[in-house]
Amino acid sequence: MLDNLLFFVVILFQVDFSIADPLVQLRNGSILGREATTFANKSYFAFEKIPYATPPVGALRFKAPQPAQNWDGTLNATYLDVSCFQSQQNPTDSEDCLFINVFTPELPVDGNNVSLPVMFYIHGGAFVQGSSMAAPPDLFINNDVVLVTINYRLGPFGFLSTQDDVIPGNNGLKDQRFAIQWANENIHLFGGNPDQITIFGQSAGSASCAYQLLNKNSEGGLFRGAILESGSFLSPWSMQRNARSIAFGTAALLNSTIGSSNDSQALLQLLQSIDAEELNSISGEYSNLVTPPWSFDVSQGVLWGPVIEVKNPDAFLTKKMFGLLQAGNVLAVPTLMGFNSEENLAFNQDPDIFKSWAEAWDEDLNLIVPNDMQIVDESEHAKMAASIREIYTGGEPFADNLGGGIRYSSDTSFTRPIIKHAEMLSKYAKTYFYQFSYDGLFGNISVHYDGAESVGHSEDIRYIFCSGNGCDDGIYPEDDLITRNRLIKLWTDFAKYQNPTPEPSDNLQNITWPILSTDEGDFLYLDINKDLQIKNHPKNDTYSKWTDLYDSLGYSDFDTY
Numbered sequence: 430m431l432d433n434l435l436f437f438v439v440i441l442f443q444v445d446f447s448i449a450d451p452l453v454q455l456r457n458g459s460i461l462g463r464e465a466t467t468f469a470n471k472s473y474f475a476f477e478k479i480p481y482a483t484p485p486v487g488a489l490r491f492k493a494p495q496p497a498q499n500w501d502g503t504l505n506a507t508y509l510d511v512s513c514f515q516s517q518q519n520p521t522d523s524e525d526c527l528f529i530n531v532f533t534p535e536l537p538v539d540g541n542n543v544s545l546p547v548m549f550y551i552h553g554g555a556f557v558q559g560s561s562m563a564a565p566p567d568l569f570i571n572n573d574v575v576l577v578t579i580n581y582r583l584g585p586f587g588f589l590s591t592q593d594d595v596i597p598g599n600n601g602l603k604d605q606r607f608a609i610q611w612a613n614e615n616i617h618l619f620g621g622n623p624d625q626i627t628i629f630g631q632s633a634g635s636a637s638c639a640y641q642l643l644n645k646n647s648e649g650g651l652f653r654g655a656i657l658e659s660g661s662f663l664s665p666w667s668m669q670r671n672a673r674s675i676a677f678g679t680a681a682l683l684n685s686t687i688g689s690s691n692d693s694q695a696l697l698q699l700l701q702s703i704d705a706e707e708l709n710s711i712s713g714e715y716s717n718l719v720t721p722p723w724s725f726d727v728s729q730g731v732l733w734g735p736v737i738e739v740k741n742p743d744a745f746l747t748k749k750m751f752g753l754l755q756a757g758n759v760l761a762v763p764t765l766m767g768f769n770s771e772e773n774l775a776f777n778q779d780p781d782i783f784k785s786w787a788e789a790w791d792e793d794l795n796l797i798v799p800n801d802m803q804i805v806d807e808s809e810h811a812k813m814a815a816s817i818r819e820i821y822t823g824g825e826p827f828a829d830n831l832g833g834g835i836r837y838s839s840d841t842s843f844t845r846p847i848i849k850h851a852e853m854l855s856k857y858a859k860t861y862f863y864q865f866s867y868d869g870l871f872g873n874i875s876v877h878y879d880g881a882e883s884v885g886h887s888e889d890i891r892y893i894f895c896s897g898n899g900c901d902d903g904i905y906p907e908d909d910l911i912t913r914n915r916l917i918k919l920w921t922d923f924a925k926y927q928n929p930t931p932e933p934s935d936n937l938q939n940i941t942w943p944i945l946s947t948d949e950g951d952f953l954y955l956d957i958n959k960d961l962q963i964k965n966h967p968k969n970d971t972y973s974k975w976t977d978l979y980d981s982l983g984y985s986d987f988d989t990y
Contacts, residue, residue: 451463451464451474451536452503453476453536453618453619454618455479455615455618456499457480457498457499458499458500458502458503458504459502459503459504460476460479460503460505460506461503461504461505461506461507462475462476462477462507463475463507463508467566467568467570467571467900468567468895468900468901469567469571471534471570471571472534473532473533473534473570474532474533474534474535474536474619475507475530475531475532475566476506476530476531476532476533476619477506477507477528477530478509478510478511478530479504479528479529479530479531480497480498480527480528481494481497481527481528481529481579481607481608482494482495482496482497482604482607482608483495483496483498483527484524484525484527485524485525485527485586485600486524486705487701488701490524490586490700490701491586491589491596491600491697491700491701492600493603493743494600494603494604494607509528509530509561509562511523511525511526511528512526512559512560512561512562512580513526513527513560513581513583513586513587514526514582514583514584514586514705514708514709515554515557515558515559515583515584515709516558516583516584516712516713516716517558518706521560521562522709523705524586524705526580526582527580527581527582527604527607527608528561528579528580529577529579529580529608529611529612530561530577530578530579531575531616531619531621532566532569532570532575532576532577533545533570533575533576533620534570534573534574534575534620535620536620537617537618537620543620544617544620544621544622544625545573545574545575545620545622545625546573546574546622546627546921546924546925547574547575547576547577547612547621547622547623547625547626547627547924548569548574548575548576548577548626548627548629548920548921548924549577549579549608549612549626549627549628549629549652550564550576550577550578550579550629550630551579551581551605551628551629551630551634551635551637551638552564552578552579552630552631552634553630553631553632553633553634553635553659553660553887553890554583554632555632555633555666555731555734556583556587556588556601556633556731556733556734556735557583557584559583559633560580561578561580563894564578564894565894565895565896566578567895567896568893568895568917569893569917569921571917572917572918572921573921574921574924574925575616575619575620577612577616577621579604579605579608581601581602581604581605581608582601582604583601583733584712584733585679585700585708585709585712585733586600586705586708586709587600587601587733588601588669588672588733588734588735589672589675589679589700589733590669590672590673590676590736590738591672591673591676591677591693591696591697592672592673592736592738592739593673593739594741595694595696595697596676596693596696596697597736597738597739597741597743598672598738599735599736599738599744599745599746601637602637602640602641602644602745602746603743603745605637605641606641606644606647606745609626609628609641609647609652610651612626613626613650613651613652624653625924625925626651626652626653626654627652627653627654627655627656627923627924628641628652628655628656629656629657629658629920630656630658630660631658631659631660631887631889631890632658632660632886632887633660633667634658634660635656635657635658635660635661636657636660636662636664636735637660638655638656638657638660639655639660639661639662640662640735640745640746640750641655641760642655642759642760642762642764643662643746643750643753643758643760644745644746644760647760648760652762653762653763653927654762654764654923654924654927655762655763655765655766656764656765656766656920656923656924657764657765657766657767657847657850658766658768658890659767659768659769659772659843659847659886659887659889660843660847661766661846661850662850662989663750663751663754663846663847663849663989663990664843664846664847664989665730665799665800665801665842665846665989666730666731666842667730667731667734667735667989668730668735668750668988668989669730669731669732669733669734669735670729670730670800671730675715675719676696677689677690677691677696678715678718678719679700679711679712680696680699680700682711682714682715683699683700683703683711684699712733720732729800730800730989737988749986749987749988750988750989751985751986751987751988751989751990752985752986752987754850754853754854755985757857759854759857759858760858761857761858762858763858763859763861763923763927763928764854764858764859764860765860765861765862765863765919765920765923765929766847766850766851766854766861766862766863767847767851767862767863767864767865767955767967768843768844768847768865769864769865769866769884769885769887769889770864770865770866770882770883770884771835771836771839771881771882771883771884771885772839772842772843772844772885772886773835773838773839773842773885773886774835774839774874774877774878774881774882774883774884774885774886775885775886775887775888776838776885776886777838777876777878778874778875778876779876780831780876780878783834783835784828784831786834787826787827787828787831787834788826788827788828790818790827790834791826791827791828794811794814794815794817795811797814797817797818797837797841798810798813798814798817799841799989801987801988801990802978802979802982803982803986803987813978816978817837817978818837820837820971820974820975821833821834821836821837822834830880831878831879832878832879832880832881833880833881834878835878835880836881836971839881840971840972840975843886844967844968845968845971845972845975845990846989846990848862848952848967848972849976849990850990851945852947852952855944855945855946855947856947859927860944861923861929861942861943861944861945861955862945862952862954862955862967863942863954863955863956863957864954864955864956864964864967865884865888865889865957866882866883866884866956866957867884867908867912867958867959868883868884869905869908869912870905870906871888871891871892871899871905871909871912871913872884872885872888872891873887873888873891889916892912892913892917893916893917893920895913908959911936912957912959915936915957915961916957918934918936918937919942919957929942937961938960940955940961940962940963942955942963943963951965951966952965952967952969953965954967
């Protein structure tokens, strides 16, 4: 894999420029971009739909990414109209989807030395949906940062695994790493500084960034910082726990003989022989057969997502994430990370549906015990379940305390693993922690629950990516605009200086965001609300109780947390 990456080395490059026709010469060929302006009327140059790998079709389906092929003439890179196949299929979906996009405020022309900080975005979507089309560059361009966005393989295309060397898995993560390598080798052609790349992502994109920090091939300066928004590889949804059975269960819908054969080569041949639409369709059919609702039993992990691979030449991950992080086997670059105040609000906007899930928990409390606790004894399992419900409802049914149920599901999916991740990471890398608590109109949450906080999953992302009416300052309250300006300044200053508050700023209320250290028993973080405040111990009323429960197990061979 590493040998393949070396093909990205640019041996000849040139940038030709005019206002109407920005051209960049890559190793693979020439590309034509376009000039555009942000909502603030700042001009920039967009280069979209640049191939960063060979189309992963035919015999390359389920294989690690390969270097892009050369092209003749000039490639039209003025628009993006392709997304990778995903669970909610779109007309733009294609298996030929491995494209990278670069948005830059300035190009290096006529000997002009341009070297701007670069932010490399990995989109979220539970590893089964999303695309780079949902990440417009306006706010980054306005802050003189180069923005890079990518597509990567999703669902079975990116994460099917037979858990052997036939289909090892993690191709979606390998796509991301391949694209980061492309940016590192080529971004100077677009006015970006290859020594100043910060990767960032939200939700599954955040977990993906965390995984990139674990990968040995990220060493050597591919990027120098990371921002993790609402996702960690310690989140229980961030990995597949039954990848081989999922692969063969999916194949069985096409061919029951192969599905029950335990023959990985036969499965590979079958799934490479069908068209992409059919593979996407049967994976959705299998998902409907076996997957409970999102908030029902999240600790079982996602249907399609990262796996712990068997050792193989292209392996991305072969050991449990918790142990790697605990031992410091992580790329120790400055990291900014955190979550929104009540993440799972976003998935529970219908109180009647959520009450039915709460009733299911009450009927079988075993469902609320995290899978990663690995409790086998039935009596111990039941005791743990009762202890967990006691934290959130005082022992009363979840159905009678839906706010407690929301808090439990937010903590299990996001809060607890993200805090634990930061706590361990801070021993090895400069770490900044935040909670996003501002409940504004940019967000999309209308239903709230008594006893739960008010900012749900993905609301923060609307403050750093804007398009259409979302960029219209005239239709949002002043506090929304102030919060948007603060958030993008904190993020871009971190990319520029590896410090989100390098100097006092009136815009940031002259606050200094402290580096996280838990050595003296503190856990200082920035609470981002109408006012910015430094606080201690996020979610400590529940987190400390969870750590006591995990510690009571007497071992730490966890994968997630």
